[in-house]
Amino acid sequence: MTELPEYYFRIRDNGAAVFRVTTENRQRRIEMDEIAVINIRNGNVKPHGEHVLSDEEQAVIADWMAERRAVLAERDIDDIHRAVDYLNLTTHWAQSRASDEDLDDVTDRLLLAMHDLRSVLVRKKADRVMAQAKTTENAEG
Structure with missing residues (x-):
């Protein structure tokens, strides 16, 4: 079996919930303990409950946020390139196939x-x- 990552990020609107993944229990079941909620837009990181984020956890979260911002920026520009394509397709549709209605x-x-x-x-x-x-x-x- 492949080794699981130590942290899991559940994507949600404007950020993610961060979980620590463990299998160190008697049944070897996967446990996911929520440690924080992050907002990608404003950079807020809120520890979950009474959890205090370690330096390692803060570094992992900061790295994830930087990678996520890069992915979202790539998607934004890709969406714009697609919009240009859609405008061209719309022009062709209006000229060749669109009815008056x-x-x-x-x-x-x-x-x-x-x-x-x-x-x-x-x-x-x-x-x-x-x-x-x-x-x-x-x-x-």
Whole structure:
């Protein structure tokens, strides 16, 4: 049998519940004792009940949180790339297969969503261009 990890993280909204995994009992049953609840967004780590987190436990939790944030960031950018694909597929659908009723059903919502997205993207791009120009100006001046 493969050796079990010492800690188990049960994913939940905005974080995880952290368990210490043990099999050191007479029946060799797997026991999972909850030791903490963590919030990935704000970094809060709350020990469970009266448990005091050891330095090792804190380090394991910090490592898991860093890895989890990296996974979530990768998923975010992957979702955006998929959104670009969906926009292209939606364009093809609207041009080639959509009925008038289909278009009536989605046009206003799509136009508002695209307008909102475009406004944000243009503003953010302008902010980056201005910041870059200011950096270049300071470097030259």
